[in-house]
């Protein structure tokens with residue numbers, strides 16, 4: 001492991017907080033999403049003293065700060081930071097940290113602590129929590145305590161490297177209330193190099209051979225493929241392989257390419273495939289739901305060597321883009337020119353479009369959204385009826401323009417995540433879609449949108465229910481309804497009471513018009529769409545096994 005380079009003696013006198021801020025800035029991290037409190041006062045003073053070099057975006061709840069950092073990380077692909085107080089502050093942010101972990105998102109959490117000498121003594125200090133370090137160590141792969149100004153910079157550098165090293169993901173640093181303000185002459189560490197693993201040439205050839213001789217390749221892409229869109233596109237063409245994305249990988253292959261498929265066609269193609277090229281995906285749906293057997297060969301490209309669900313025939317470990325570039329170099333030796341599958345896939349896509357008439361009301365709204373959201377606009381998903389349908393039917397043209405919470409699928413992530421995405425990408429419109437259930441998780445952050453002039457446009461589809469839960473109770477529990485009907489605010493007035501723009505739309509055409517006007521106005525906006533119950537999408541999402549053995553069962 002490379003050691004931190006540092007001058008022999010420290011030359012600048014800084015507080016721990018100031019050294020931390022200087023290191024963030026040295027790593028190009030110029031924004032902190034944050035909610036202050038006494039434990040972090042010295043850190044916030046350092047934020048203040050950084051002046052224009054640092055943007056501090058304060059939220060109204062710690063989950064808002066953490067989701068904003070997550071949204072900014074997902075929209076940009078670059079590391080982002082949030083800072084909160086210990087105990088309740090940390091726990092308030094923890095669902096976002098968990099989601100960042102599940103999504104391998106580069107989010108650095110700066111968490112306060114009680115006085116250093118009191119940690120672990122259960123004396124009842126403000127915001128004390130038992131074994132905060134242990135809690136953090138279970139939430140993220142890299143966590144550490146900053147014990148003084150001299151080591152702050154090195155610890156920040158290590159944590160930031162950990163965001164990208166191996167399987168990427170969040171990291172956390174704690175610092176005690178009486179340590180942030182301590183001063184010393186310190187040496188600032190330089191950013192540490194991230195060393196990608198060497199690409200194993202034997203494995204590469206084995207992968208090329210397997211793919212080259214395969215008759216029907218299916219490429220499956222997840223969040224680990226987001227930075228390998230050109231490579232996946234080329235490989236899809238060379239192999240005439242359809243590319244399946246469910247949530248995270250949408251847009252890696254442009255939906256306008258007929259070989260770009262979502263779950264229902266992926267299910268059919270999984271049954272027919274002899275070889276799967278899995279890029280940056282756990283392959284959960286395929287292996288766990290659709291089944292696998294010996295005749296299915298799997299080439300895995302992943303940042304993580306560990307494949308928990310299956311044993312790949314060939315595993316290539318590291319960043320997808322460089323590995324796939326090498327594969328593209330080697331593949332022609334083993335791969336004949338293939339007959340085009342374009343017409344076949346066009347036909348199958350057309351049939352799927354027919355089948356998706358079953359969820360026509362959702363599809364009509366999605367068409368309106370796609371018409372109005374520019375090609376590089378960012379759609380932020382939610383665990384709601386329009387969201388489930390979007391995963392199947394919203395065309396996505398570019399990676400990082402469809403942000404979906406991955407396997408956590410945690411209700412209520414959307415609005416604050418979208419706010420972070422819009423803050424970090426002011427150059428493109430961001431659209432947050434929500435159900436009325438999920439929206440009220442972070443709707444208070446409308447105040448943040450207004451305070452920081454973040455021109456996010458959000459839509460809330462209001463059916464007066466946790467609709468998904470309600471439909472399951474109707475269909476599978478003899479209509480015995482419990483805990484599913486909601487009392488809603490008037491969403492238009494609610495938005496207006498914050499100083500945001502409130503609009504209302506009832507039909508897809510009205511929504512299109514409201515979106516067009518909102519994207520043009522570029523102001524924090526909430527569009528309420530009153531709706532009734534939607535038809536169930538589940539037959540297109542939970543599909544039966546189509547191959548021999550189901551792994552894990």
Ligand SMILES: Cc1ncc(C[n+]2csc(CCOP(=O)(O)OP(=O)(O)O)c2C)c(N)n1
Pocket residue numbers: 383384385386409410411412434435436437438439461463465466467468469
């Ligand atoms: C953190 C979390 N809590 C609970 C759930 C379970 N859940 C899934 S969908 C849903 C209801 C969603 O309601 P709403 O946002 O109004 O969307 P709708 O289904 O009505 O479109 C619930 C409670 C979840 N996915 N995540």
Ligand SMILES: [Mg+2]
Pocket residue numbers: 435436437461462463464465466467468
């Ligand atoms: Mg609802």
